[in-house]
Amino acid sequence: MNSTDTAKPAKGLFIRTYGCQMNVYDSERMRDVLRPLGYAPVDGPEDADLVVLNTCHIREKATEKVYSELGQLKKMKEASGGRMTIAVAGCVAQAEGEELIRRQPAVDLVLGPQAYHKLPEMIARVSRAVGDRLETEFETLEKFDALPKAREVDGPAAFLSVQEGCDKFCTFCVVPYTRGAELSRSVDDIVAEARGLAAQGVREITLLGQNVNAFHGAAPVLEGVADWTLGQLCRHIAKIGGIDRIRYSTSHPRDMDDDLIAAHGDTSAMMPFLHLPVQSGSDRILKAMNRGHTAADFHEIIRKVRAARPDIGLASDFIVGFPGETDDDFEATMDLIRQTGFATAYSFKYSKRPGTPAAEMFGQVPEDVKDARLQALQSLLRDQQTAFNASCIGRTMDVLVTGKGRRPGQIHGRSPYQQAVHFEGPESMIGQIASVRMIDSSMNSLTGQCVSVREDAA
DSSP states (O other): OOTTOOSOOSEEEEEEEOSSHHHHHHHHHHHHHHGGGTEEEOSSGGGOSEEEEEEOOSSTTHHHHHHHHHHHHHHHHHHTTTOOEEEEEEHHHHHHTHHHHHHOTTOOEEEOTTOGGGHHHHHHHHHTTOSOSEEOOOOHHHHHHHSOSOOOOOSSEEEEEOEEOOOOOOTTOOHHHHHOSOEEOOHHHHHHHHHHHHHTTOOEEEEEOTTGGGOEEEEEEETTEEEEEHHHHHHHHTTSTTOOEEEEEOOOGGGOOHHHHHHHHHOTTBOSEEEOOOBOSOHHHHHHHTOSOOHHHHHHHHHHHHHHOTTOEEEEEEEESOTTOOHHHHHHHHHHHHHHOOSEEEEEEOOOOTTSGGGGOSOOOOHHHHHHHHHHHHHHHHHHHHHHHHTTTTOEEEEEEEEEOSSTTEEEEEOTTSOEEEEEOOGGGTTSEEEEEEEEEOSSEEEEEEEEEEOOOO
16 A cells, blocks of 8 residues: 555445454455455444454354344444444354344344355345345355455465365254355365465465365366365465465364375475364263264374374364263363373363254253363363473474564564464564574463574565
8 A cells, every 4th residue: 555545445344253264264255355345444343334243153152242242333333324334244144144133133234154255246235225135045166256366465374265164063063054065165266366375475375174174176187086185285285386384274083084194294385283173082972972083083193193294283172061071081081182292272161052962962061060171171281282382492493474573673473383483583574484493482482583584485
């Protein structure tokens, strides 16, 4: 933007994003869809002509949080004389549908995760005060086909959605009902988007999907193979000039095939970091969750991954207090954590998701028991994360510099293991990959000293 171009945009856009990385990507693409209509981002909803709440339905009470936010937006809309348009997108929109408009008439548009490419059409309908206000059909491939080919990104790291939906139907999860069946984008579309990101200076791409390692994308027939797996896709993207680092999230143990494991060892651009949610260490609870794998299956996957990439860092997800979980079941989860060792992990108390089978199961665990178990589990995970970070002291690692630090003269970035790294350096290093020697650690970050900088940015 030129220094003289400081006027308020003709149409202000504010998007509040809840939840997962998929929603972050979706919010970015909503901005791309709306840019040709004259919408540009503003800092807060009070300055916006269009406010979009891009919602997540994974956590307990997510819906009520949305209604609380809508109550505040209603007041802003009234203060604006009705100028503000309010849209609710994402998984709560998919789950609630018409109920959102019934409970909060200030809402103008409701659209599910597969419909945000229709935002311009829906906005036009509202402006004419005709037509539907609701769009919650599952049309994943139509959505990707309709999105603008060009993206505008800010920074050297970007998300790229390659797969959506889930066919696993874990008994605690709403994703199959809000995101639909598993569908993969074509390799050509993904590669074109990745090249466009590289042309803008992106050096790290995180491939996204609800079950990203279930990816099977149509591709040009090479060596008789018409559908590529995630391992093949990662190897291909690694050949794009300027793309130095590749990650993917989120995975499912049932889809962790040998070729993807091998790619961790034979593709240097793939970061030595794997987020593989296991949820529980008890086979009895895993069966009740309909996970489709056992604790032994998980251990075998980790054995193979570590054989392919000995320096791999591991992350996972855990749910405590699932219906029917006994003290022995919980101890099995603690044993799995002790045997595996994690660089970081995410853990939650089980909470009922309306419409899921687990919500109606017998043996709901009392809240005080869930609280005690979560505290014990998180204490163990904190110890492991602290120890992993401490083990990095003295090592020199490549760090992708992503921004300014909190102190003058300080910059920060991400290590290959996704750790936040702070060190001294000029802002001109943002977007570069620096070799940094780690000199100190905490549970959540590392402190380092810059050794050298790679100058081979795209």
